[in-house]
Ligand SMILES: Nc1ncnc2c1ncn2[C@@H]1O[C@H](COP(=O)(O)OP(=O)(O)OP(=O)(O)O)[C@@H](O)[C@H]1O
Ligand SMILES: [Mg+2]
């Protein structure tokens with residue numbers, strides 16, 4: 449007898465429907481899984497066998513064949529333990545599954561307990577599309593699965609409980625939709641940073657428009673300190689943005705049952721020893737990299753010139769497209785990677801190049817070599833450049849607390865919602881050609897100012913567009929419908945310092 453159980457699989461960060469067909473037939477006892485199982489799926493045989501026995505059922509003395517369809521797609525992971533177990537029990541008549549539109553997912557322990565698996569949200573979202581009405585998942589995955597707002601989610605603790613539910617003996621109640629509890633995660637606050645008004649202003653603009661930014665300056669001037677305070681002023685996330693970020697974290701197994709929704713923008717700060725694959729994603733079982741974990745949030749590269757050139761090179765295409773494609777023999781997966789790039793660096797190895805004190809002891813050749821790691825195309829994608837100079841004694845000794853992150857964030861949120869309304873959700877940094885023409889027009893004064901700057905600073909077409917976008921954000925922070933020439937004048941201050949110009 450053949451019994452078919454519905455389940456789901458994971459490809460990249462999307463779910464797809466899987467059918468587990470279980471056939472029990474006469475012949476020498478055997479247990480085979482077909483449908484391109486990986487090692488973990490194959491080991492399901494041992495877990496399922498033990499779980500069935502340890503939960504008081506009989507493991508059928510038959511020839512058992514499990515086909516995981518579609519058979520040409522590679523199946524990975526431990527999530528098929530539960531559908532296989534349900535299939536074997538149902539095919540052998542030990543269990544009745546009356547509901548046709550239900551699906552099962554989950555890893556089993558040898559004693560029949562369910563263990564959580566990664567990628568629950570994307571699979572639950574797909575289940576919703578497939579018209580599945582009831583989804584049985586491990587207890588710890590249930591809160592996340594409810595985020596899909598699709599099928600009824602049944603949290604399952606162990607096999608016994610599931611069997612009692614299916615036989616109508618003792619029903620499991622569907623999980624209540626997860627809603628965030630008010631949380632007050634204490635993020636580092638801008639009020640702790642003394643002075644550095646220009647850098648703070650630039651970070652506020654960056655957060656408001658989603659602009660890439662680079663902070664450079666001597667050691668100890670507070671670049672890392674400033675960048676790490678960015679999460680506290682980033683604009684709130686829409687539900688759609690939060691779901692997208694959560695899906696990436698979910699497939700990496702980085703979501704928690706207590707707070708499964710990534711509703712605070714991610715802030716990723718990989719160390720400069722990271723590999724290209726860690727940055728971009730990939731591997732034989734492809735996984736998202738740092739640029740995708742930073743999706744809808746910030747990728748912070750501290751000590752930028754220390755990153756190997758090839759690691760920085762992989763950023764180019766995703767910075768442009770907002771996604772990355774990874775090709776493998778088994779096919780191509782696409783991961784989203786729309787992030788804001790924040791970089792910090794010293795201008796030379798000793799850190800004091802260009803400082804009025806003349807402390808820098810690097811030769812021009814050394815400075816050149818140090819900066820040569822930063823490719824032009826990467827710098828071309830940065831909208832705001834800020835020089836962060838060391839504070840003088842008066843500023844440091846100044847006791848008055850600075851503006852708090854909450855105050856700055858309120859302005860950022862307002863500016864962002866203006867962009868959303870005007871540009872159908874796009875941030876200023878994400879404007880395309882049409883958007884630039886439509887929303888970033890200059891008046892006569894502005895055009896004159898821009899022309900002067902173009903000739904004087906030797907701007908390129910690309911930097912021209914970037915200046916316009918930054919000016920648009922400055923106007924949004926100011927609540928101004930049009931870009932005024934003083935908005936543009938401020939935008940022109942954030943051009944690269946001389947040593948970074950080519
Ligand atoms: N503006 C400031 N207000 C208060 N403290 C500051 C300020 N700038 C620097 N500091 C203090 O100096 C320390 C060093 O700053 P930080 O690590 O951010 O410097 P940096 O510019 O990243 O230096 P490096 O180039 O060596 O990485 C901070 O942890 C902080 O204690
Ligand atoms: Mg630092």
Ligand SMILES: [Zn+2]
Pocket residue numbers: 796797798799800801808809810
């Ligand atoms: Zn130096």
